[in-house]
Amino acid sequence: MQTPPAYSSLVAVGDSFTEGMSDRMPDGGYRGWADLLAARMAARVPGFRYANLAVRGKLIGQIVHEQVDVAAAMGADVITLVGGLNDTLRPKCDMVRVRDLLTEAVERLAPACEQLVLMRSPARQGPVLERFRPRMEALFEIVDGLAAEHGAVVVDLYGAASLADPRMWDVDRLHLTAEGHRRVAEAVWQTLGHEAEDTGWHLPMALTPPPGWLLRRTADVRFARQHLLPWIGRRLTGRSSGDGLPPKRPDLLPYEAGHKAGHDAEHPAS
Incomplete structure (x- = not known):
């Protein structure tokens, strides 16, 4: 088996998915797949450096204008870019503009690193989505x-059946659980050429008895009141849950296990 490159730095660019919602830490911040990936990479390379510029709720235009040039200037070995999905969930979405902005981002980032990582985001279930x-x-x-x-x-x-499972999603039905983020980190790890630690990360989860009708309806009502209606309100008014928030980890610095996460969990979801 070919030895994977010993990458010495990682910069993550994107929105709430890359910020790590809803993988909550004891300090109230978020961890997420990018932090987990950085920890694995740091364990292989002394002095490994990591930055996470992601901010929840960001549209692809905001990612391009606020994060891409900053990421390109850092000169990291690996850059991950995940964006555009928030645009597709807006009432009005110009996919030509999304394509042009993503193209601009990739054209700037690809020459600035050894390996650019893009993603096809996880599938989600539900009539709204x-x-x-x-x-x-x-x-x-x-x-x-x-x-x-x-x-x-x-x-x-x-295409991963496991990540389409409702049990992989938090109560807001928009963000992965800690287990979901772990599986994403494993997927990126393997894509970068590393030996698998979990060969079945993508496989369907074992079946469990579904919750009863009353529990499902109660959950639906709570979801609509606490998450769906506020989310729709932000979409209709052009507001974002990330308005005013700084990047999660703005500087390319040596990674330390257990570092404090960047954003408080009390802020509303994307």
């Missing part, structure tokens, strides 16, 4: 094309 599925799949076609053109690798989370 189902109506946006054609846009999501169009986004992933754009990602695949850009990766082929610019030598990036694509982590296919959309």
Whole structure:
């Protein structure tokens, strides 16, 4: 087996998915797949450095204008870029503009690192998200094309049956649980050429008895009141849960296990 490159630095670019919601830490912040990936990479390379510029709720235009040039200037070995999905979930979405902005991001980031990592985001279930599925799949076609053109690798989370399971999603039904983030970190780890620690991260989860009707309806009502209605309100008014928040980990610094997460969990979800 070919030895994978000993990458010495990682910069993560994106929105709430890369920030790590809803993988909550004891201090109230978020961990997430990028932190988990950085920890694994740091265990292999002394002095490994890590930055996470992700901020929840960011659209691809904001990611390009606020994060891409900063990430490119850091000169990291690996850059991960996940963005555009928030755009597809807006009432109005110009997919041509999304394509152009993603292209701009990739054209800036690919030459600035040894390996650019793109993703096809995980599948999600539910009638609200189902109506946006054609846009999501169009986004992933754009990602695949850009990766082929610019030598990036694509982590296919959309095709992973495990991540389509409702048990992998937090109560807001928009963000992965800690277990979901662990599986994403494993997927990126393997895509970068490292030996698998979990060969079955993508496989369907074992069946468990579904909750009863009353529990499901209670959960649906709570979800609508606490998460869906506020989320719709932000979409309609153009507001974002990340407004005013700084990057999670803005500087490319040596990674230390157990470092304090960047954002307080009390802020509303993306």
